[in-house]
Amino acid sequence: MDALQTFVVVAREGSMSRAADALFLTQSAVSRQIQQLEAQLGCTLFTRQARGIQLTRAGQTLLPVADQAFLSIRRAIEGLEATPSSLSVKMPPTLALRWFLPRLPHFQRQHPDIDVRMSTGSFSKVRFEAEGFDSAILYARQSPGDAYAERLFQERLTPVCSPDIAARLRTPGDLMHQALIHLTPDHADWRAWCQLAGIVHPAIDAGPSFEVIDMAVNVANQGLGVAIADPVLIADDLLCGRLVAPFPTLVLESGFGNWFVCPKGMEHDAQVGALLSWLRVELAATVSGIAASLPDTASVGHYQRTV
Numbered sequence: 578m579d580a581l582q583t584f585v586v587v588a589r590e591g592s593m594s595r596a597a598d599a600l601f602l603t604q605s606a607v608s609r610q611i612q613q614l615e616a617q618l619g620c621t622l623f624t625r626q627a628r629g630i631q632l633t634r635a636g637q638t639l640l641p642v643a644d645q646a647f648l649s650i651r652r653a654i655e656g657l658e659a660t661p662s663s664l665s666v667k668m669p670p671t672l673a674l675r676w677f678l679p680r681l682p683h684f685q686r687q688h689p690d691i692d693v694r695m696s697t698g699s700f701s702k703v704r705f706e707a708e709g710f711d712s713a714i715l716y717a718r719q720s721p722g723d724a725y726a727e728r729l730f731q732e733r734l735t736p737v738c739s740p741d742i743a744a745r746l747r748t749p750g751d752l753m754h755q756a757l758i759h760l761t762p763d764h765a766d767w768r769a770w771c772q773l774a775g776i777v778h779p780a781i782d783a784g785p786s787f788e789v790i791d792m793a794v795n796v797a798n799q800g801l802g803v804a805i806a807d808p809v810l811i812a813d814d815l816l817c818g819r820l821v822a823p824f825p826t827l828v829l830e831s832g833f834g835n836w837f838v839c840p841k842g843m844e845h846d847a848q849v850g851a852l853l854s855w856l857r858v859e860l861a862a863t864v865s866g867i868a869a870s871l872p873d874t875a876s877v878g879h880y881q882r883t884v
Contacts, residue, residue, distance in 0.1 A: 580614040581643050583607055584622060586706050588640050589723045592629050599704040648842045663692045664848045668714035670697040671790040671810050672835065676863070679813060684855050691848050705840045712839040712849050720836050725844040727837045727853070729860055732807050734766055734829040735822050737814075739800040743821035749774035756802035758793045759786040766805050770829045794820065805829075812863045816870055
């Protein structure tokens with residue numbers, strides 16, 4: 578069983594070294610398990626090439642069967658548990674803090690038998706076998722090819738600030754008198770938005786940078802500058818007036834998206850399916866709320882296409 582699981586991970590990663598990292602083993606231990614499995618089966622499962630490894634015809638035959646077997650075992654074990662089923666999910670911290678957690682009680686009222694366990698670790702990738710998550714929401718440009726993936730919403734960035742600062746912003750040019758709060762050390766998001774708006778900010782290289790959007794938004798909330806964020810993530814702040822989007826029709830498409838992912842086949846699992854269905858409904862409600870709060874119908878149409 579250990580060798581079969583190692584085979585599945587190596588096949589998905591396409592590399593002995595990456596599989597070793599995912600399984601927290603040495604590369605030699607991974608190679609030895611594959612060799613033992615090949616010896617026991619009497620066939621070669623991988624061909625070694627200069628750029629990595631590829632499945633042989635025998636390996637291609639074995640992979641979906643082994644994948645499905647591990648999934649069936651996992652479902653059977655979950656079905657035997659007497660306690661409420663736990664559902665572990667990994668997601669970006671700002672999405673978790675500002676959007677998911679405030680709405681989690683709604684999900685738990687609808688599904689009291691599902692105990693959601695959330696993590697906000699590294700959110701650009703997930704290794705289901707090594708990390709033990711049932712599902713994840715990843716922030717990435719495209720879906721991972723080795724898992725079931727569905728884009729929940731595409732990232733669209735626009736300036737956000739406190740109401741006091743917003744009152745002074747009549748046109749994008751007024752931003753030149755405000756400090757900018759950045760999401761990346763190279764200030765790429767603000768540079769791109771300013772280009773979209775047709776302005777040149779004299780202090781584009783200045784201002785604090787934060788790796789987590791939640792921190793940048795908190796600073797903006799205190800009236801210390803103007804941040805840039807996706808309205809979906811901070812919908813509650815916008816709807817209650819803690820934050821204002823002064824130029825809602827000037828929205829930068831970053832090319833990134835928030836993707837729901839799970840191991841292939843797990844999208845049919847009852848708990849995972851319940852979470853995914855709930856996410857779709859809640860995000861649609863969030864988008865509708867944002868659209869209704871925007872000042873013109875053009876913006877409403879724009880945001881209705883985000884999910």
